[in-house]
Amino acid sequence: MDLIFAEATPPGRGGVSIVRVSGAGARTVAERLAGPLPKPRHAYLREIADGENILDRALVMWFEAGHSFTGEDVVEIHLHGAPVIVRRLGQLLKAQGLRLAEAGEFTKRAFLNGKMDLSEVEGLGDLLAAETESQRLAALRMSNGELARKADAWRSLLIRAGALVESSVDFADEEVPEEVPGEVFELLDMFKAELEMQIRGYAAAERIRNGFEVAVIGPPNAGKSSLINRIAKREVALVSDIAGTTRDIIELRLDLKGLAVTLLDTAGLRNARDELESRGIDRARQRAEAADLRLHLSPEGKADNSLWQEGDLVVASKADLHDLERGLSVSSVTGAGLDMLLDKMFDVLSQKASGAALVSHERQLNALMAARNAVDDVYELPAELLAEAVRHASSSLDHLLGRIGAEDYLDVVFTSFCIGK
Structure with a gap:
C-alpha cells in the first residue's frame, strides 16, 4: 500500500500538532527527516530538517508493523501547533513520495489488516461523533469489541450444533446417541434467544446513538x-x-x-x-x-x-x-x-x-435478523438441510463483523471519518 500521512489533531493553532505516517518504510522516511530512531514505542526529541534547514524540534516515535493502530509501520511526529509548520512538513513528506490520506484511511487499513472488525470500526466512528455521555458509553462498548466477543460466543453455539448435525449425517447408519438431536435444538434455541434480545433492543440503542x-x-x-x-x-x-x-x-x-x-x-x-x-x-x-x-x-x-x-x-x-x-x-x-x-x-x-442493545446500526440489525431467520422453524428439517441452515446463520455472523461481504459498506463507513483517522 502507499505511504500515507495526515494531521491527526484538529487543524489550526494549538500547543501540539500530531502528524501520522503509515505504510511500509514509514520509519525510513522519518529517519531521513529526524535522524536515527533505534527503538519502537520510544519518544525521541529530534530536529526535523530538510537538509540544513531546520523546520521544528519535535517528539518522534515509531511503531512496528503488527503493533500499531493500522497494523503497518506507523510514525507519529509531535510538532509545535502552528499551521505553517504542519504545511511545511506535508510538503517535505510529499517530496518523498507520500500522499495525503483520505478520510478514514488509517482506520480502513486497520480493518483490512485485521486490527479491527467492522463493528469496532462503526463503534469508533460513533465514539468520535459522540456528544453525550450515553452516546460515549455505548460507542465505547462497541469500539472495544464487545459485540465481536458476543458474536464469537454465538458462533461457538453454532459450531457445536453444526458438529452434532454433521455427525448425524456422516454416521447415519451407525449408532448415534439419542440425545444429540435434542441438544442441537437446545443450542439453536439459546442462539435465537440471544439474538432476539439484541434485535428487540435495537430501537433503543439507535435512539441513543442518533438522539x-x-x-x-x-x-x-x-x-x-x-x-x-x-x-x-x-x-x-x-x-x-x-x-x-x-x-x-x-x-x-x-x-x-x-x-x-x-x-x-x-x-x-x-x-x-x-x-x-x-x-x-x-x-x-x-x-x-x-x-x-x-x-x-x-x-x-x-x-x-x-x-x-x-x-x-x-x-x-x-x-x-x-x-x-x-x-x-x-x-x-x-x-x-x-x-x-x-x-x-x-x-x-x-x-x-432502557434495554438498549449493543447493535445500533441498521447494517448490524440486518445481519442479526438474517442469522436468526436462518435457524427459525428448522425443527422438522432433514439433517442435511439443518446443517445448511446452521452454516447460513454462521455466515450471517461473519457479515456482522465484516469478515465477508464487507465491500458494499466500506465507502459508507469510512467516509464518515475525518482525515487523519
Whole structure:
C-alpha cells in the first residue's frame, strides 16, 4: 500500500500538532527527516530538517508493523501547533513520495489488516461523533469489541450444533446417541434467544446513538417558542404575539443528563388561514407523530387528542400569569417549573432507552435478523438441510463483523471519518 500521512489533531493553532505516517518504510522516511530512531514505542526529541534547514524540534516515535493502530509501520511526529509548520512538513513528506490520506484511511487499513472488525470500526466512528455521555458509553462498548466477543460466543453455539448435525449425517447408519438431536435444538434455541434480545433492543440503542426527538406542540401563542428559548438560554426561535409566527420547524439540540435530545418547535395547531401556514401545520403534525415524545403545551394545560400518544406530557404554560396548581406548569419568563419539566422528560426518555442493545446500526440489525431467520422453524428439517441452515446463520455472523461481504459498506463507513483517522 502507499505511504500515507495526515494531521491527526484538529487543524489550526494549538500547543501540539500530531502528524501520522503509515505504510511500509514509514520509519525510513522519518529517519531521513529526524535522524536515527533505534527503538519502537520510544519518544525521541529530534530536529526535523530538510537538509540544513531546520523546520521544528519535535517528539518522534515509531511503531512496528503488527503493533500499531493500522497494523503497518506507523510514525507519529509531535510538532509545535502552528499551521505553517504542519504545511511545511506535508510538503517535505510529499517530496518523498507520500500522499495525503483520505478520510478514514488509517482506520480502513486497520480493518483490512485485521486490527479491527467492522463493528469496532462503526463503534469508533460513533465514539468520535459522540456528544453525550450515553452516546460515549455505548460507542465505547462497541469500539472495544464487545459485540465481536458476543458474536464469537454465538458462533461457538453454532459450531457445536453444526458438529452434532454433521455427525448425524456422516454416521447415519451407525449408532448415534439419542440425545444429540435434542441438544442441537437446545443450542439453536439459546442462539435465537440471544439474538432476539439484541434485535428487540435495537430501537433503543439507535435512539441513543442518533438522539431522541421531543416535539413541543400546541395552539398558536401557547408559548412554544418562548419555552424553547428559555431552555436554550438564547433566542433560537422568533417570538411574537402574532399568531402563526412559527411556520417551519425549529430544532434545538441539547444534552439532557447524558441523553442526546432534539427539541422541535412546531407551528401552532389550528385551522390554517393561508397555504403557507397550512403546510407548516401539516409538517408539524408529521414530525410530532414521529417524535419519541410530545409536550402538549397550552395556557390551560390541555392535550391535543389528535396527537396524543401514551407517555406524552401535558404542560401548562405562562405559569407566571395563571395560578395553576395541577400537573406540570412552566413559566418561560421566570423559569418556574422548568427543572421539573426537564426531569419528567428525562424520566420518560430514559425509560425508552432502557434495554438498549449493543447493535445500533441498521447494517448490524440486518445481519442479526438474517442469522436468526436462518435457524427459525428448522425443527422438522432433514439433517442435511439443518446443517445448511446452521452454516447460513454462521455466515450471517461473519457479515456482522465484516469478515465477508464487507465491500458494499466500506465507502459508507469510512467516509464518515475525518482525515487523519
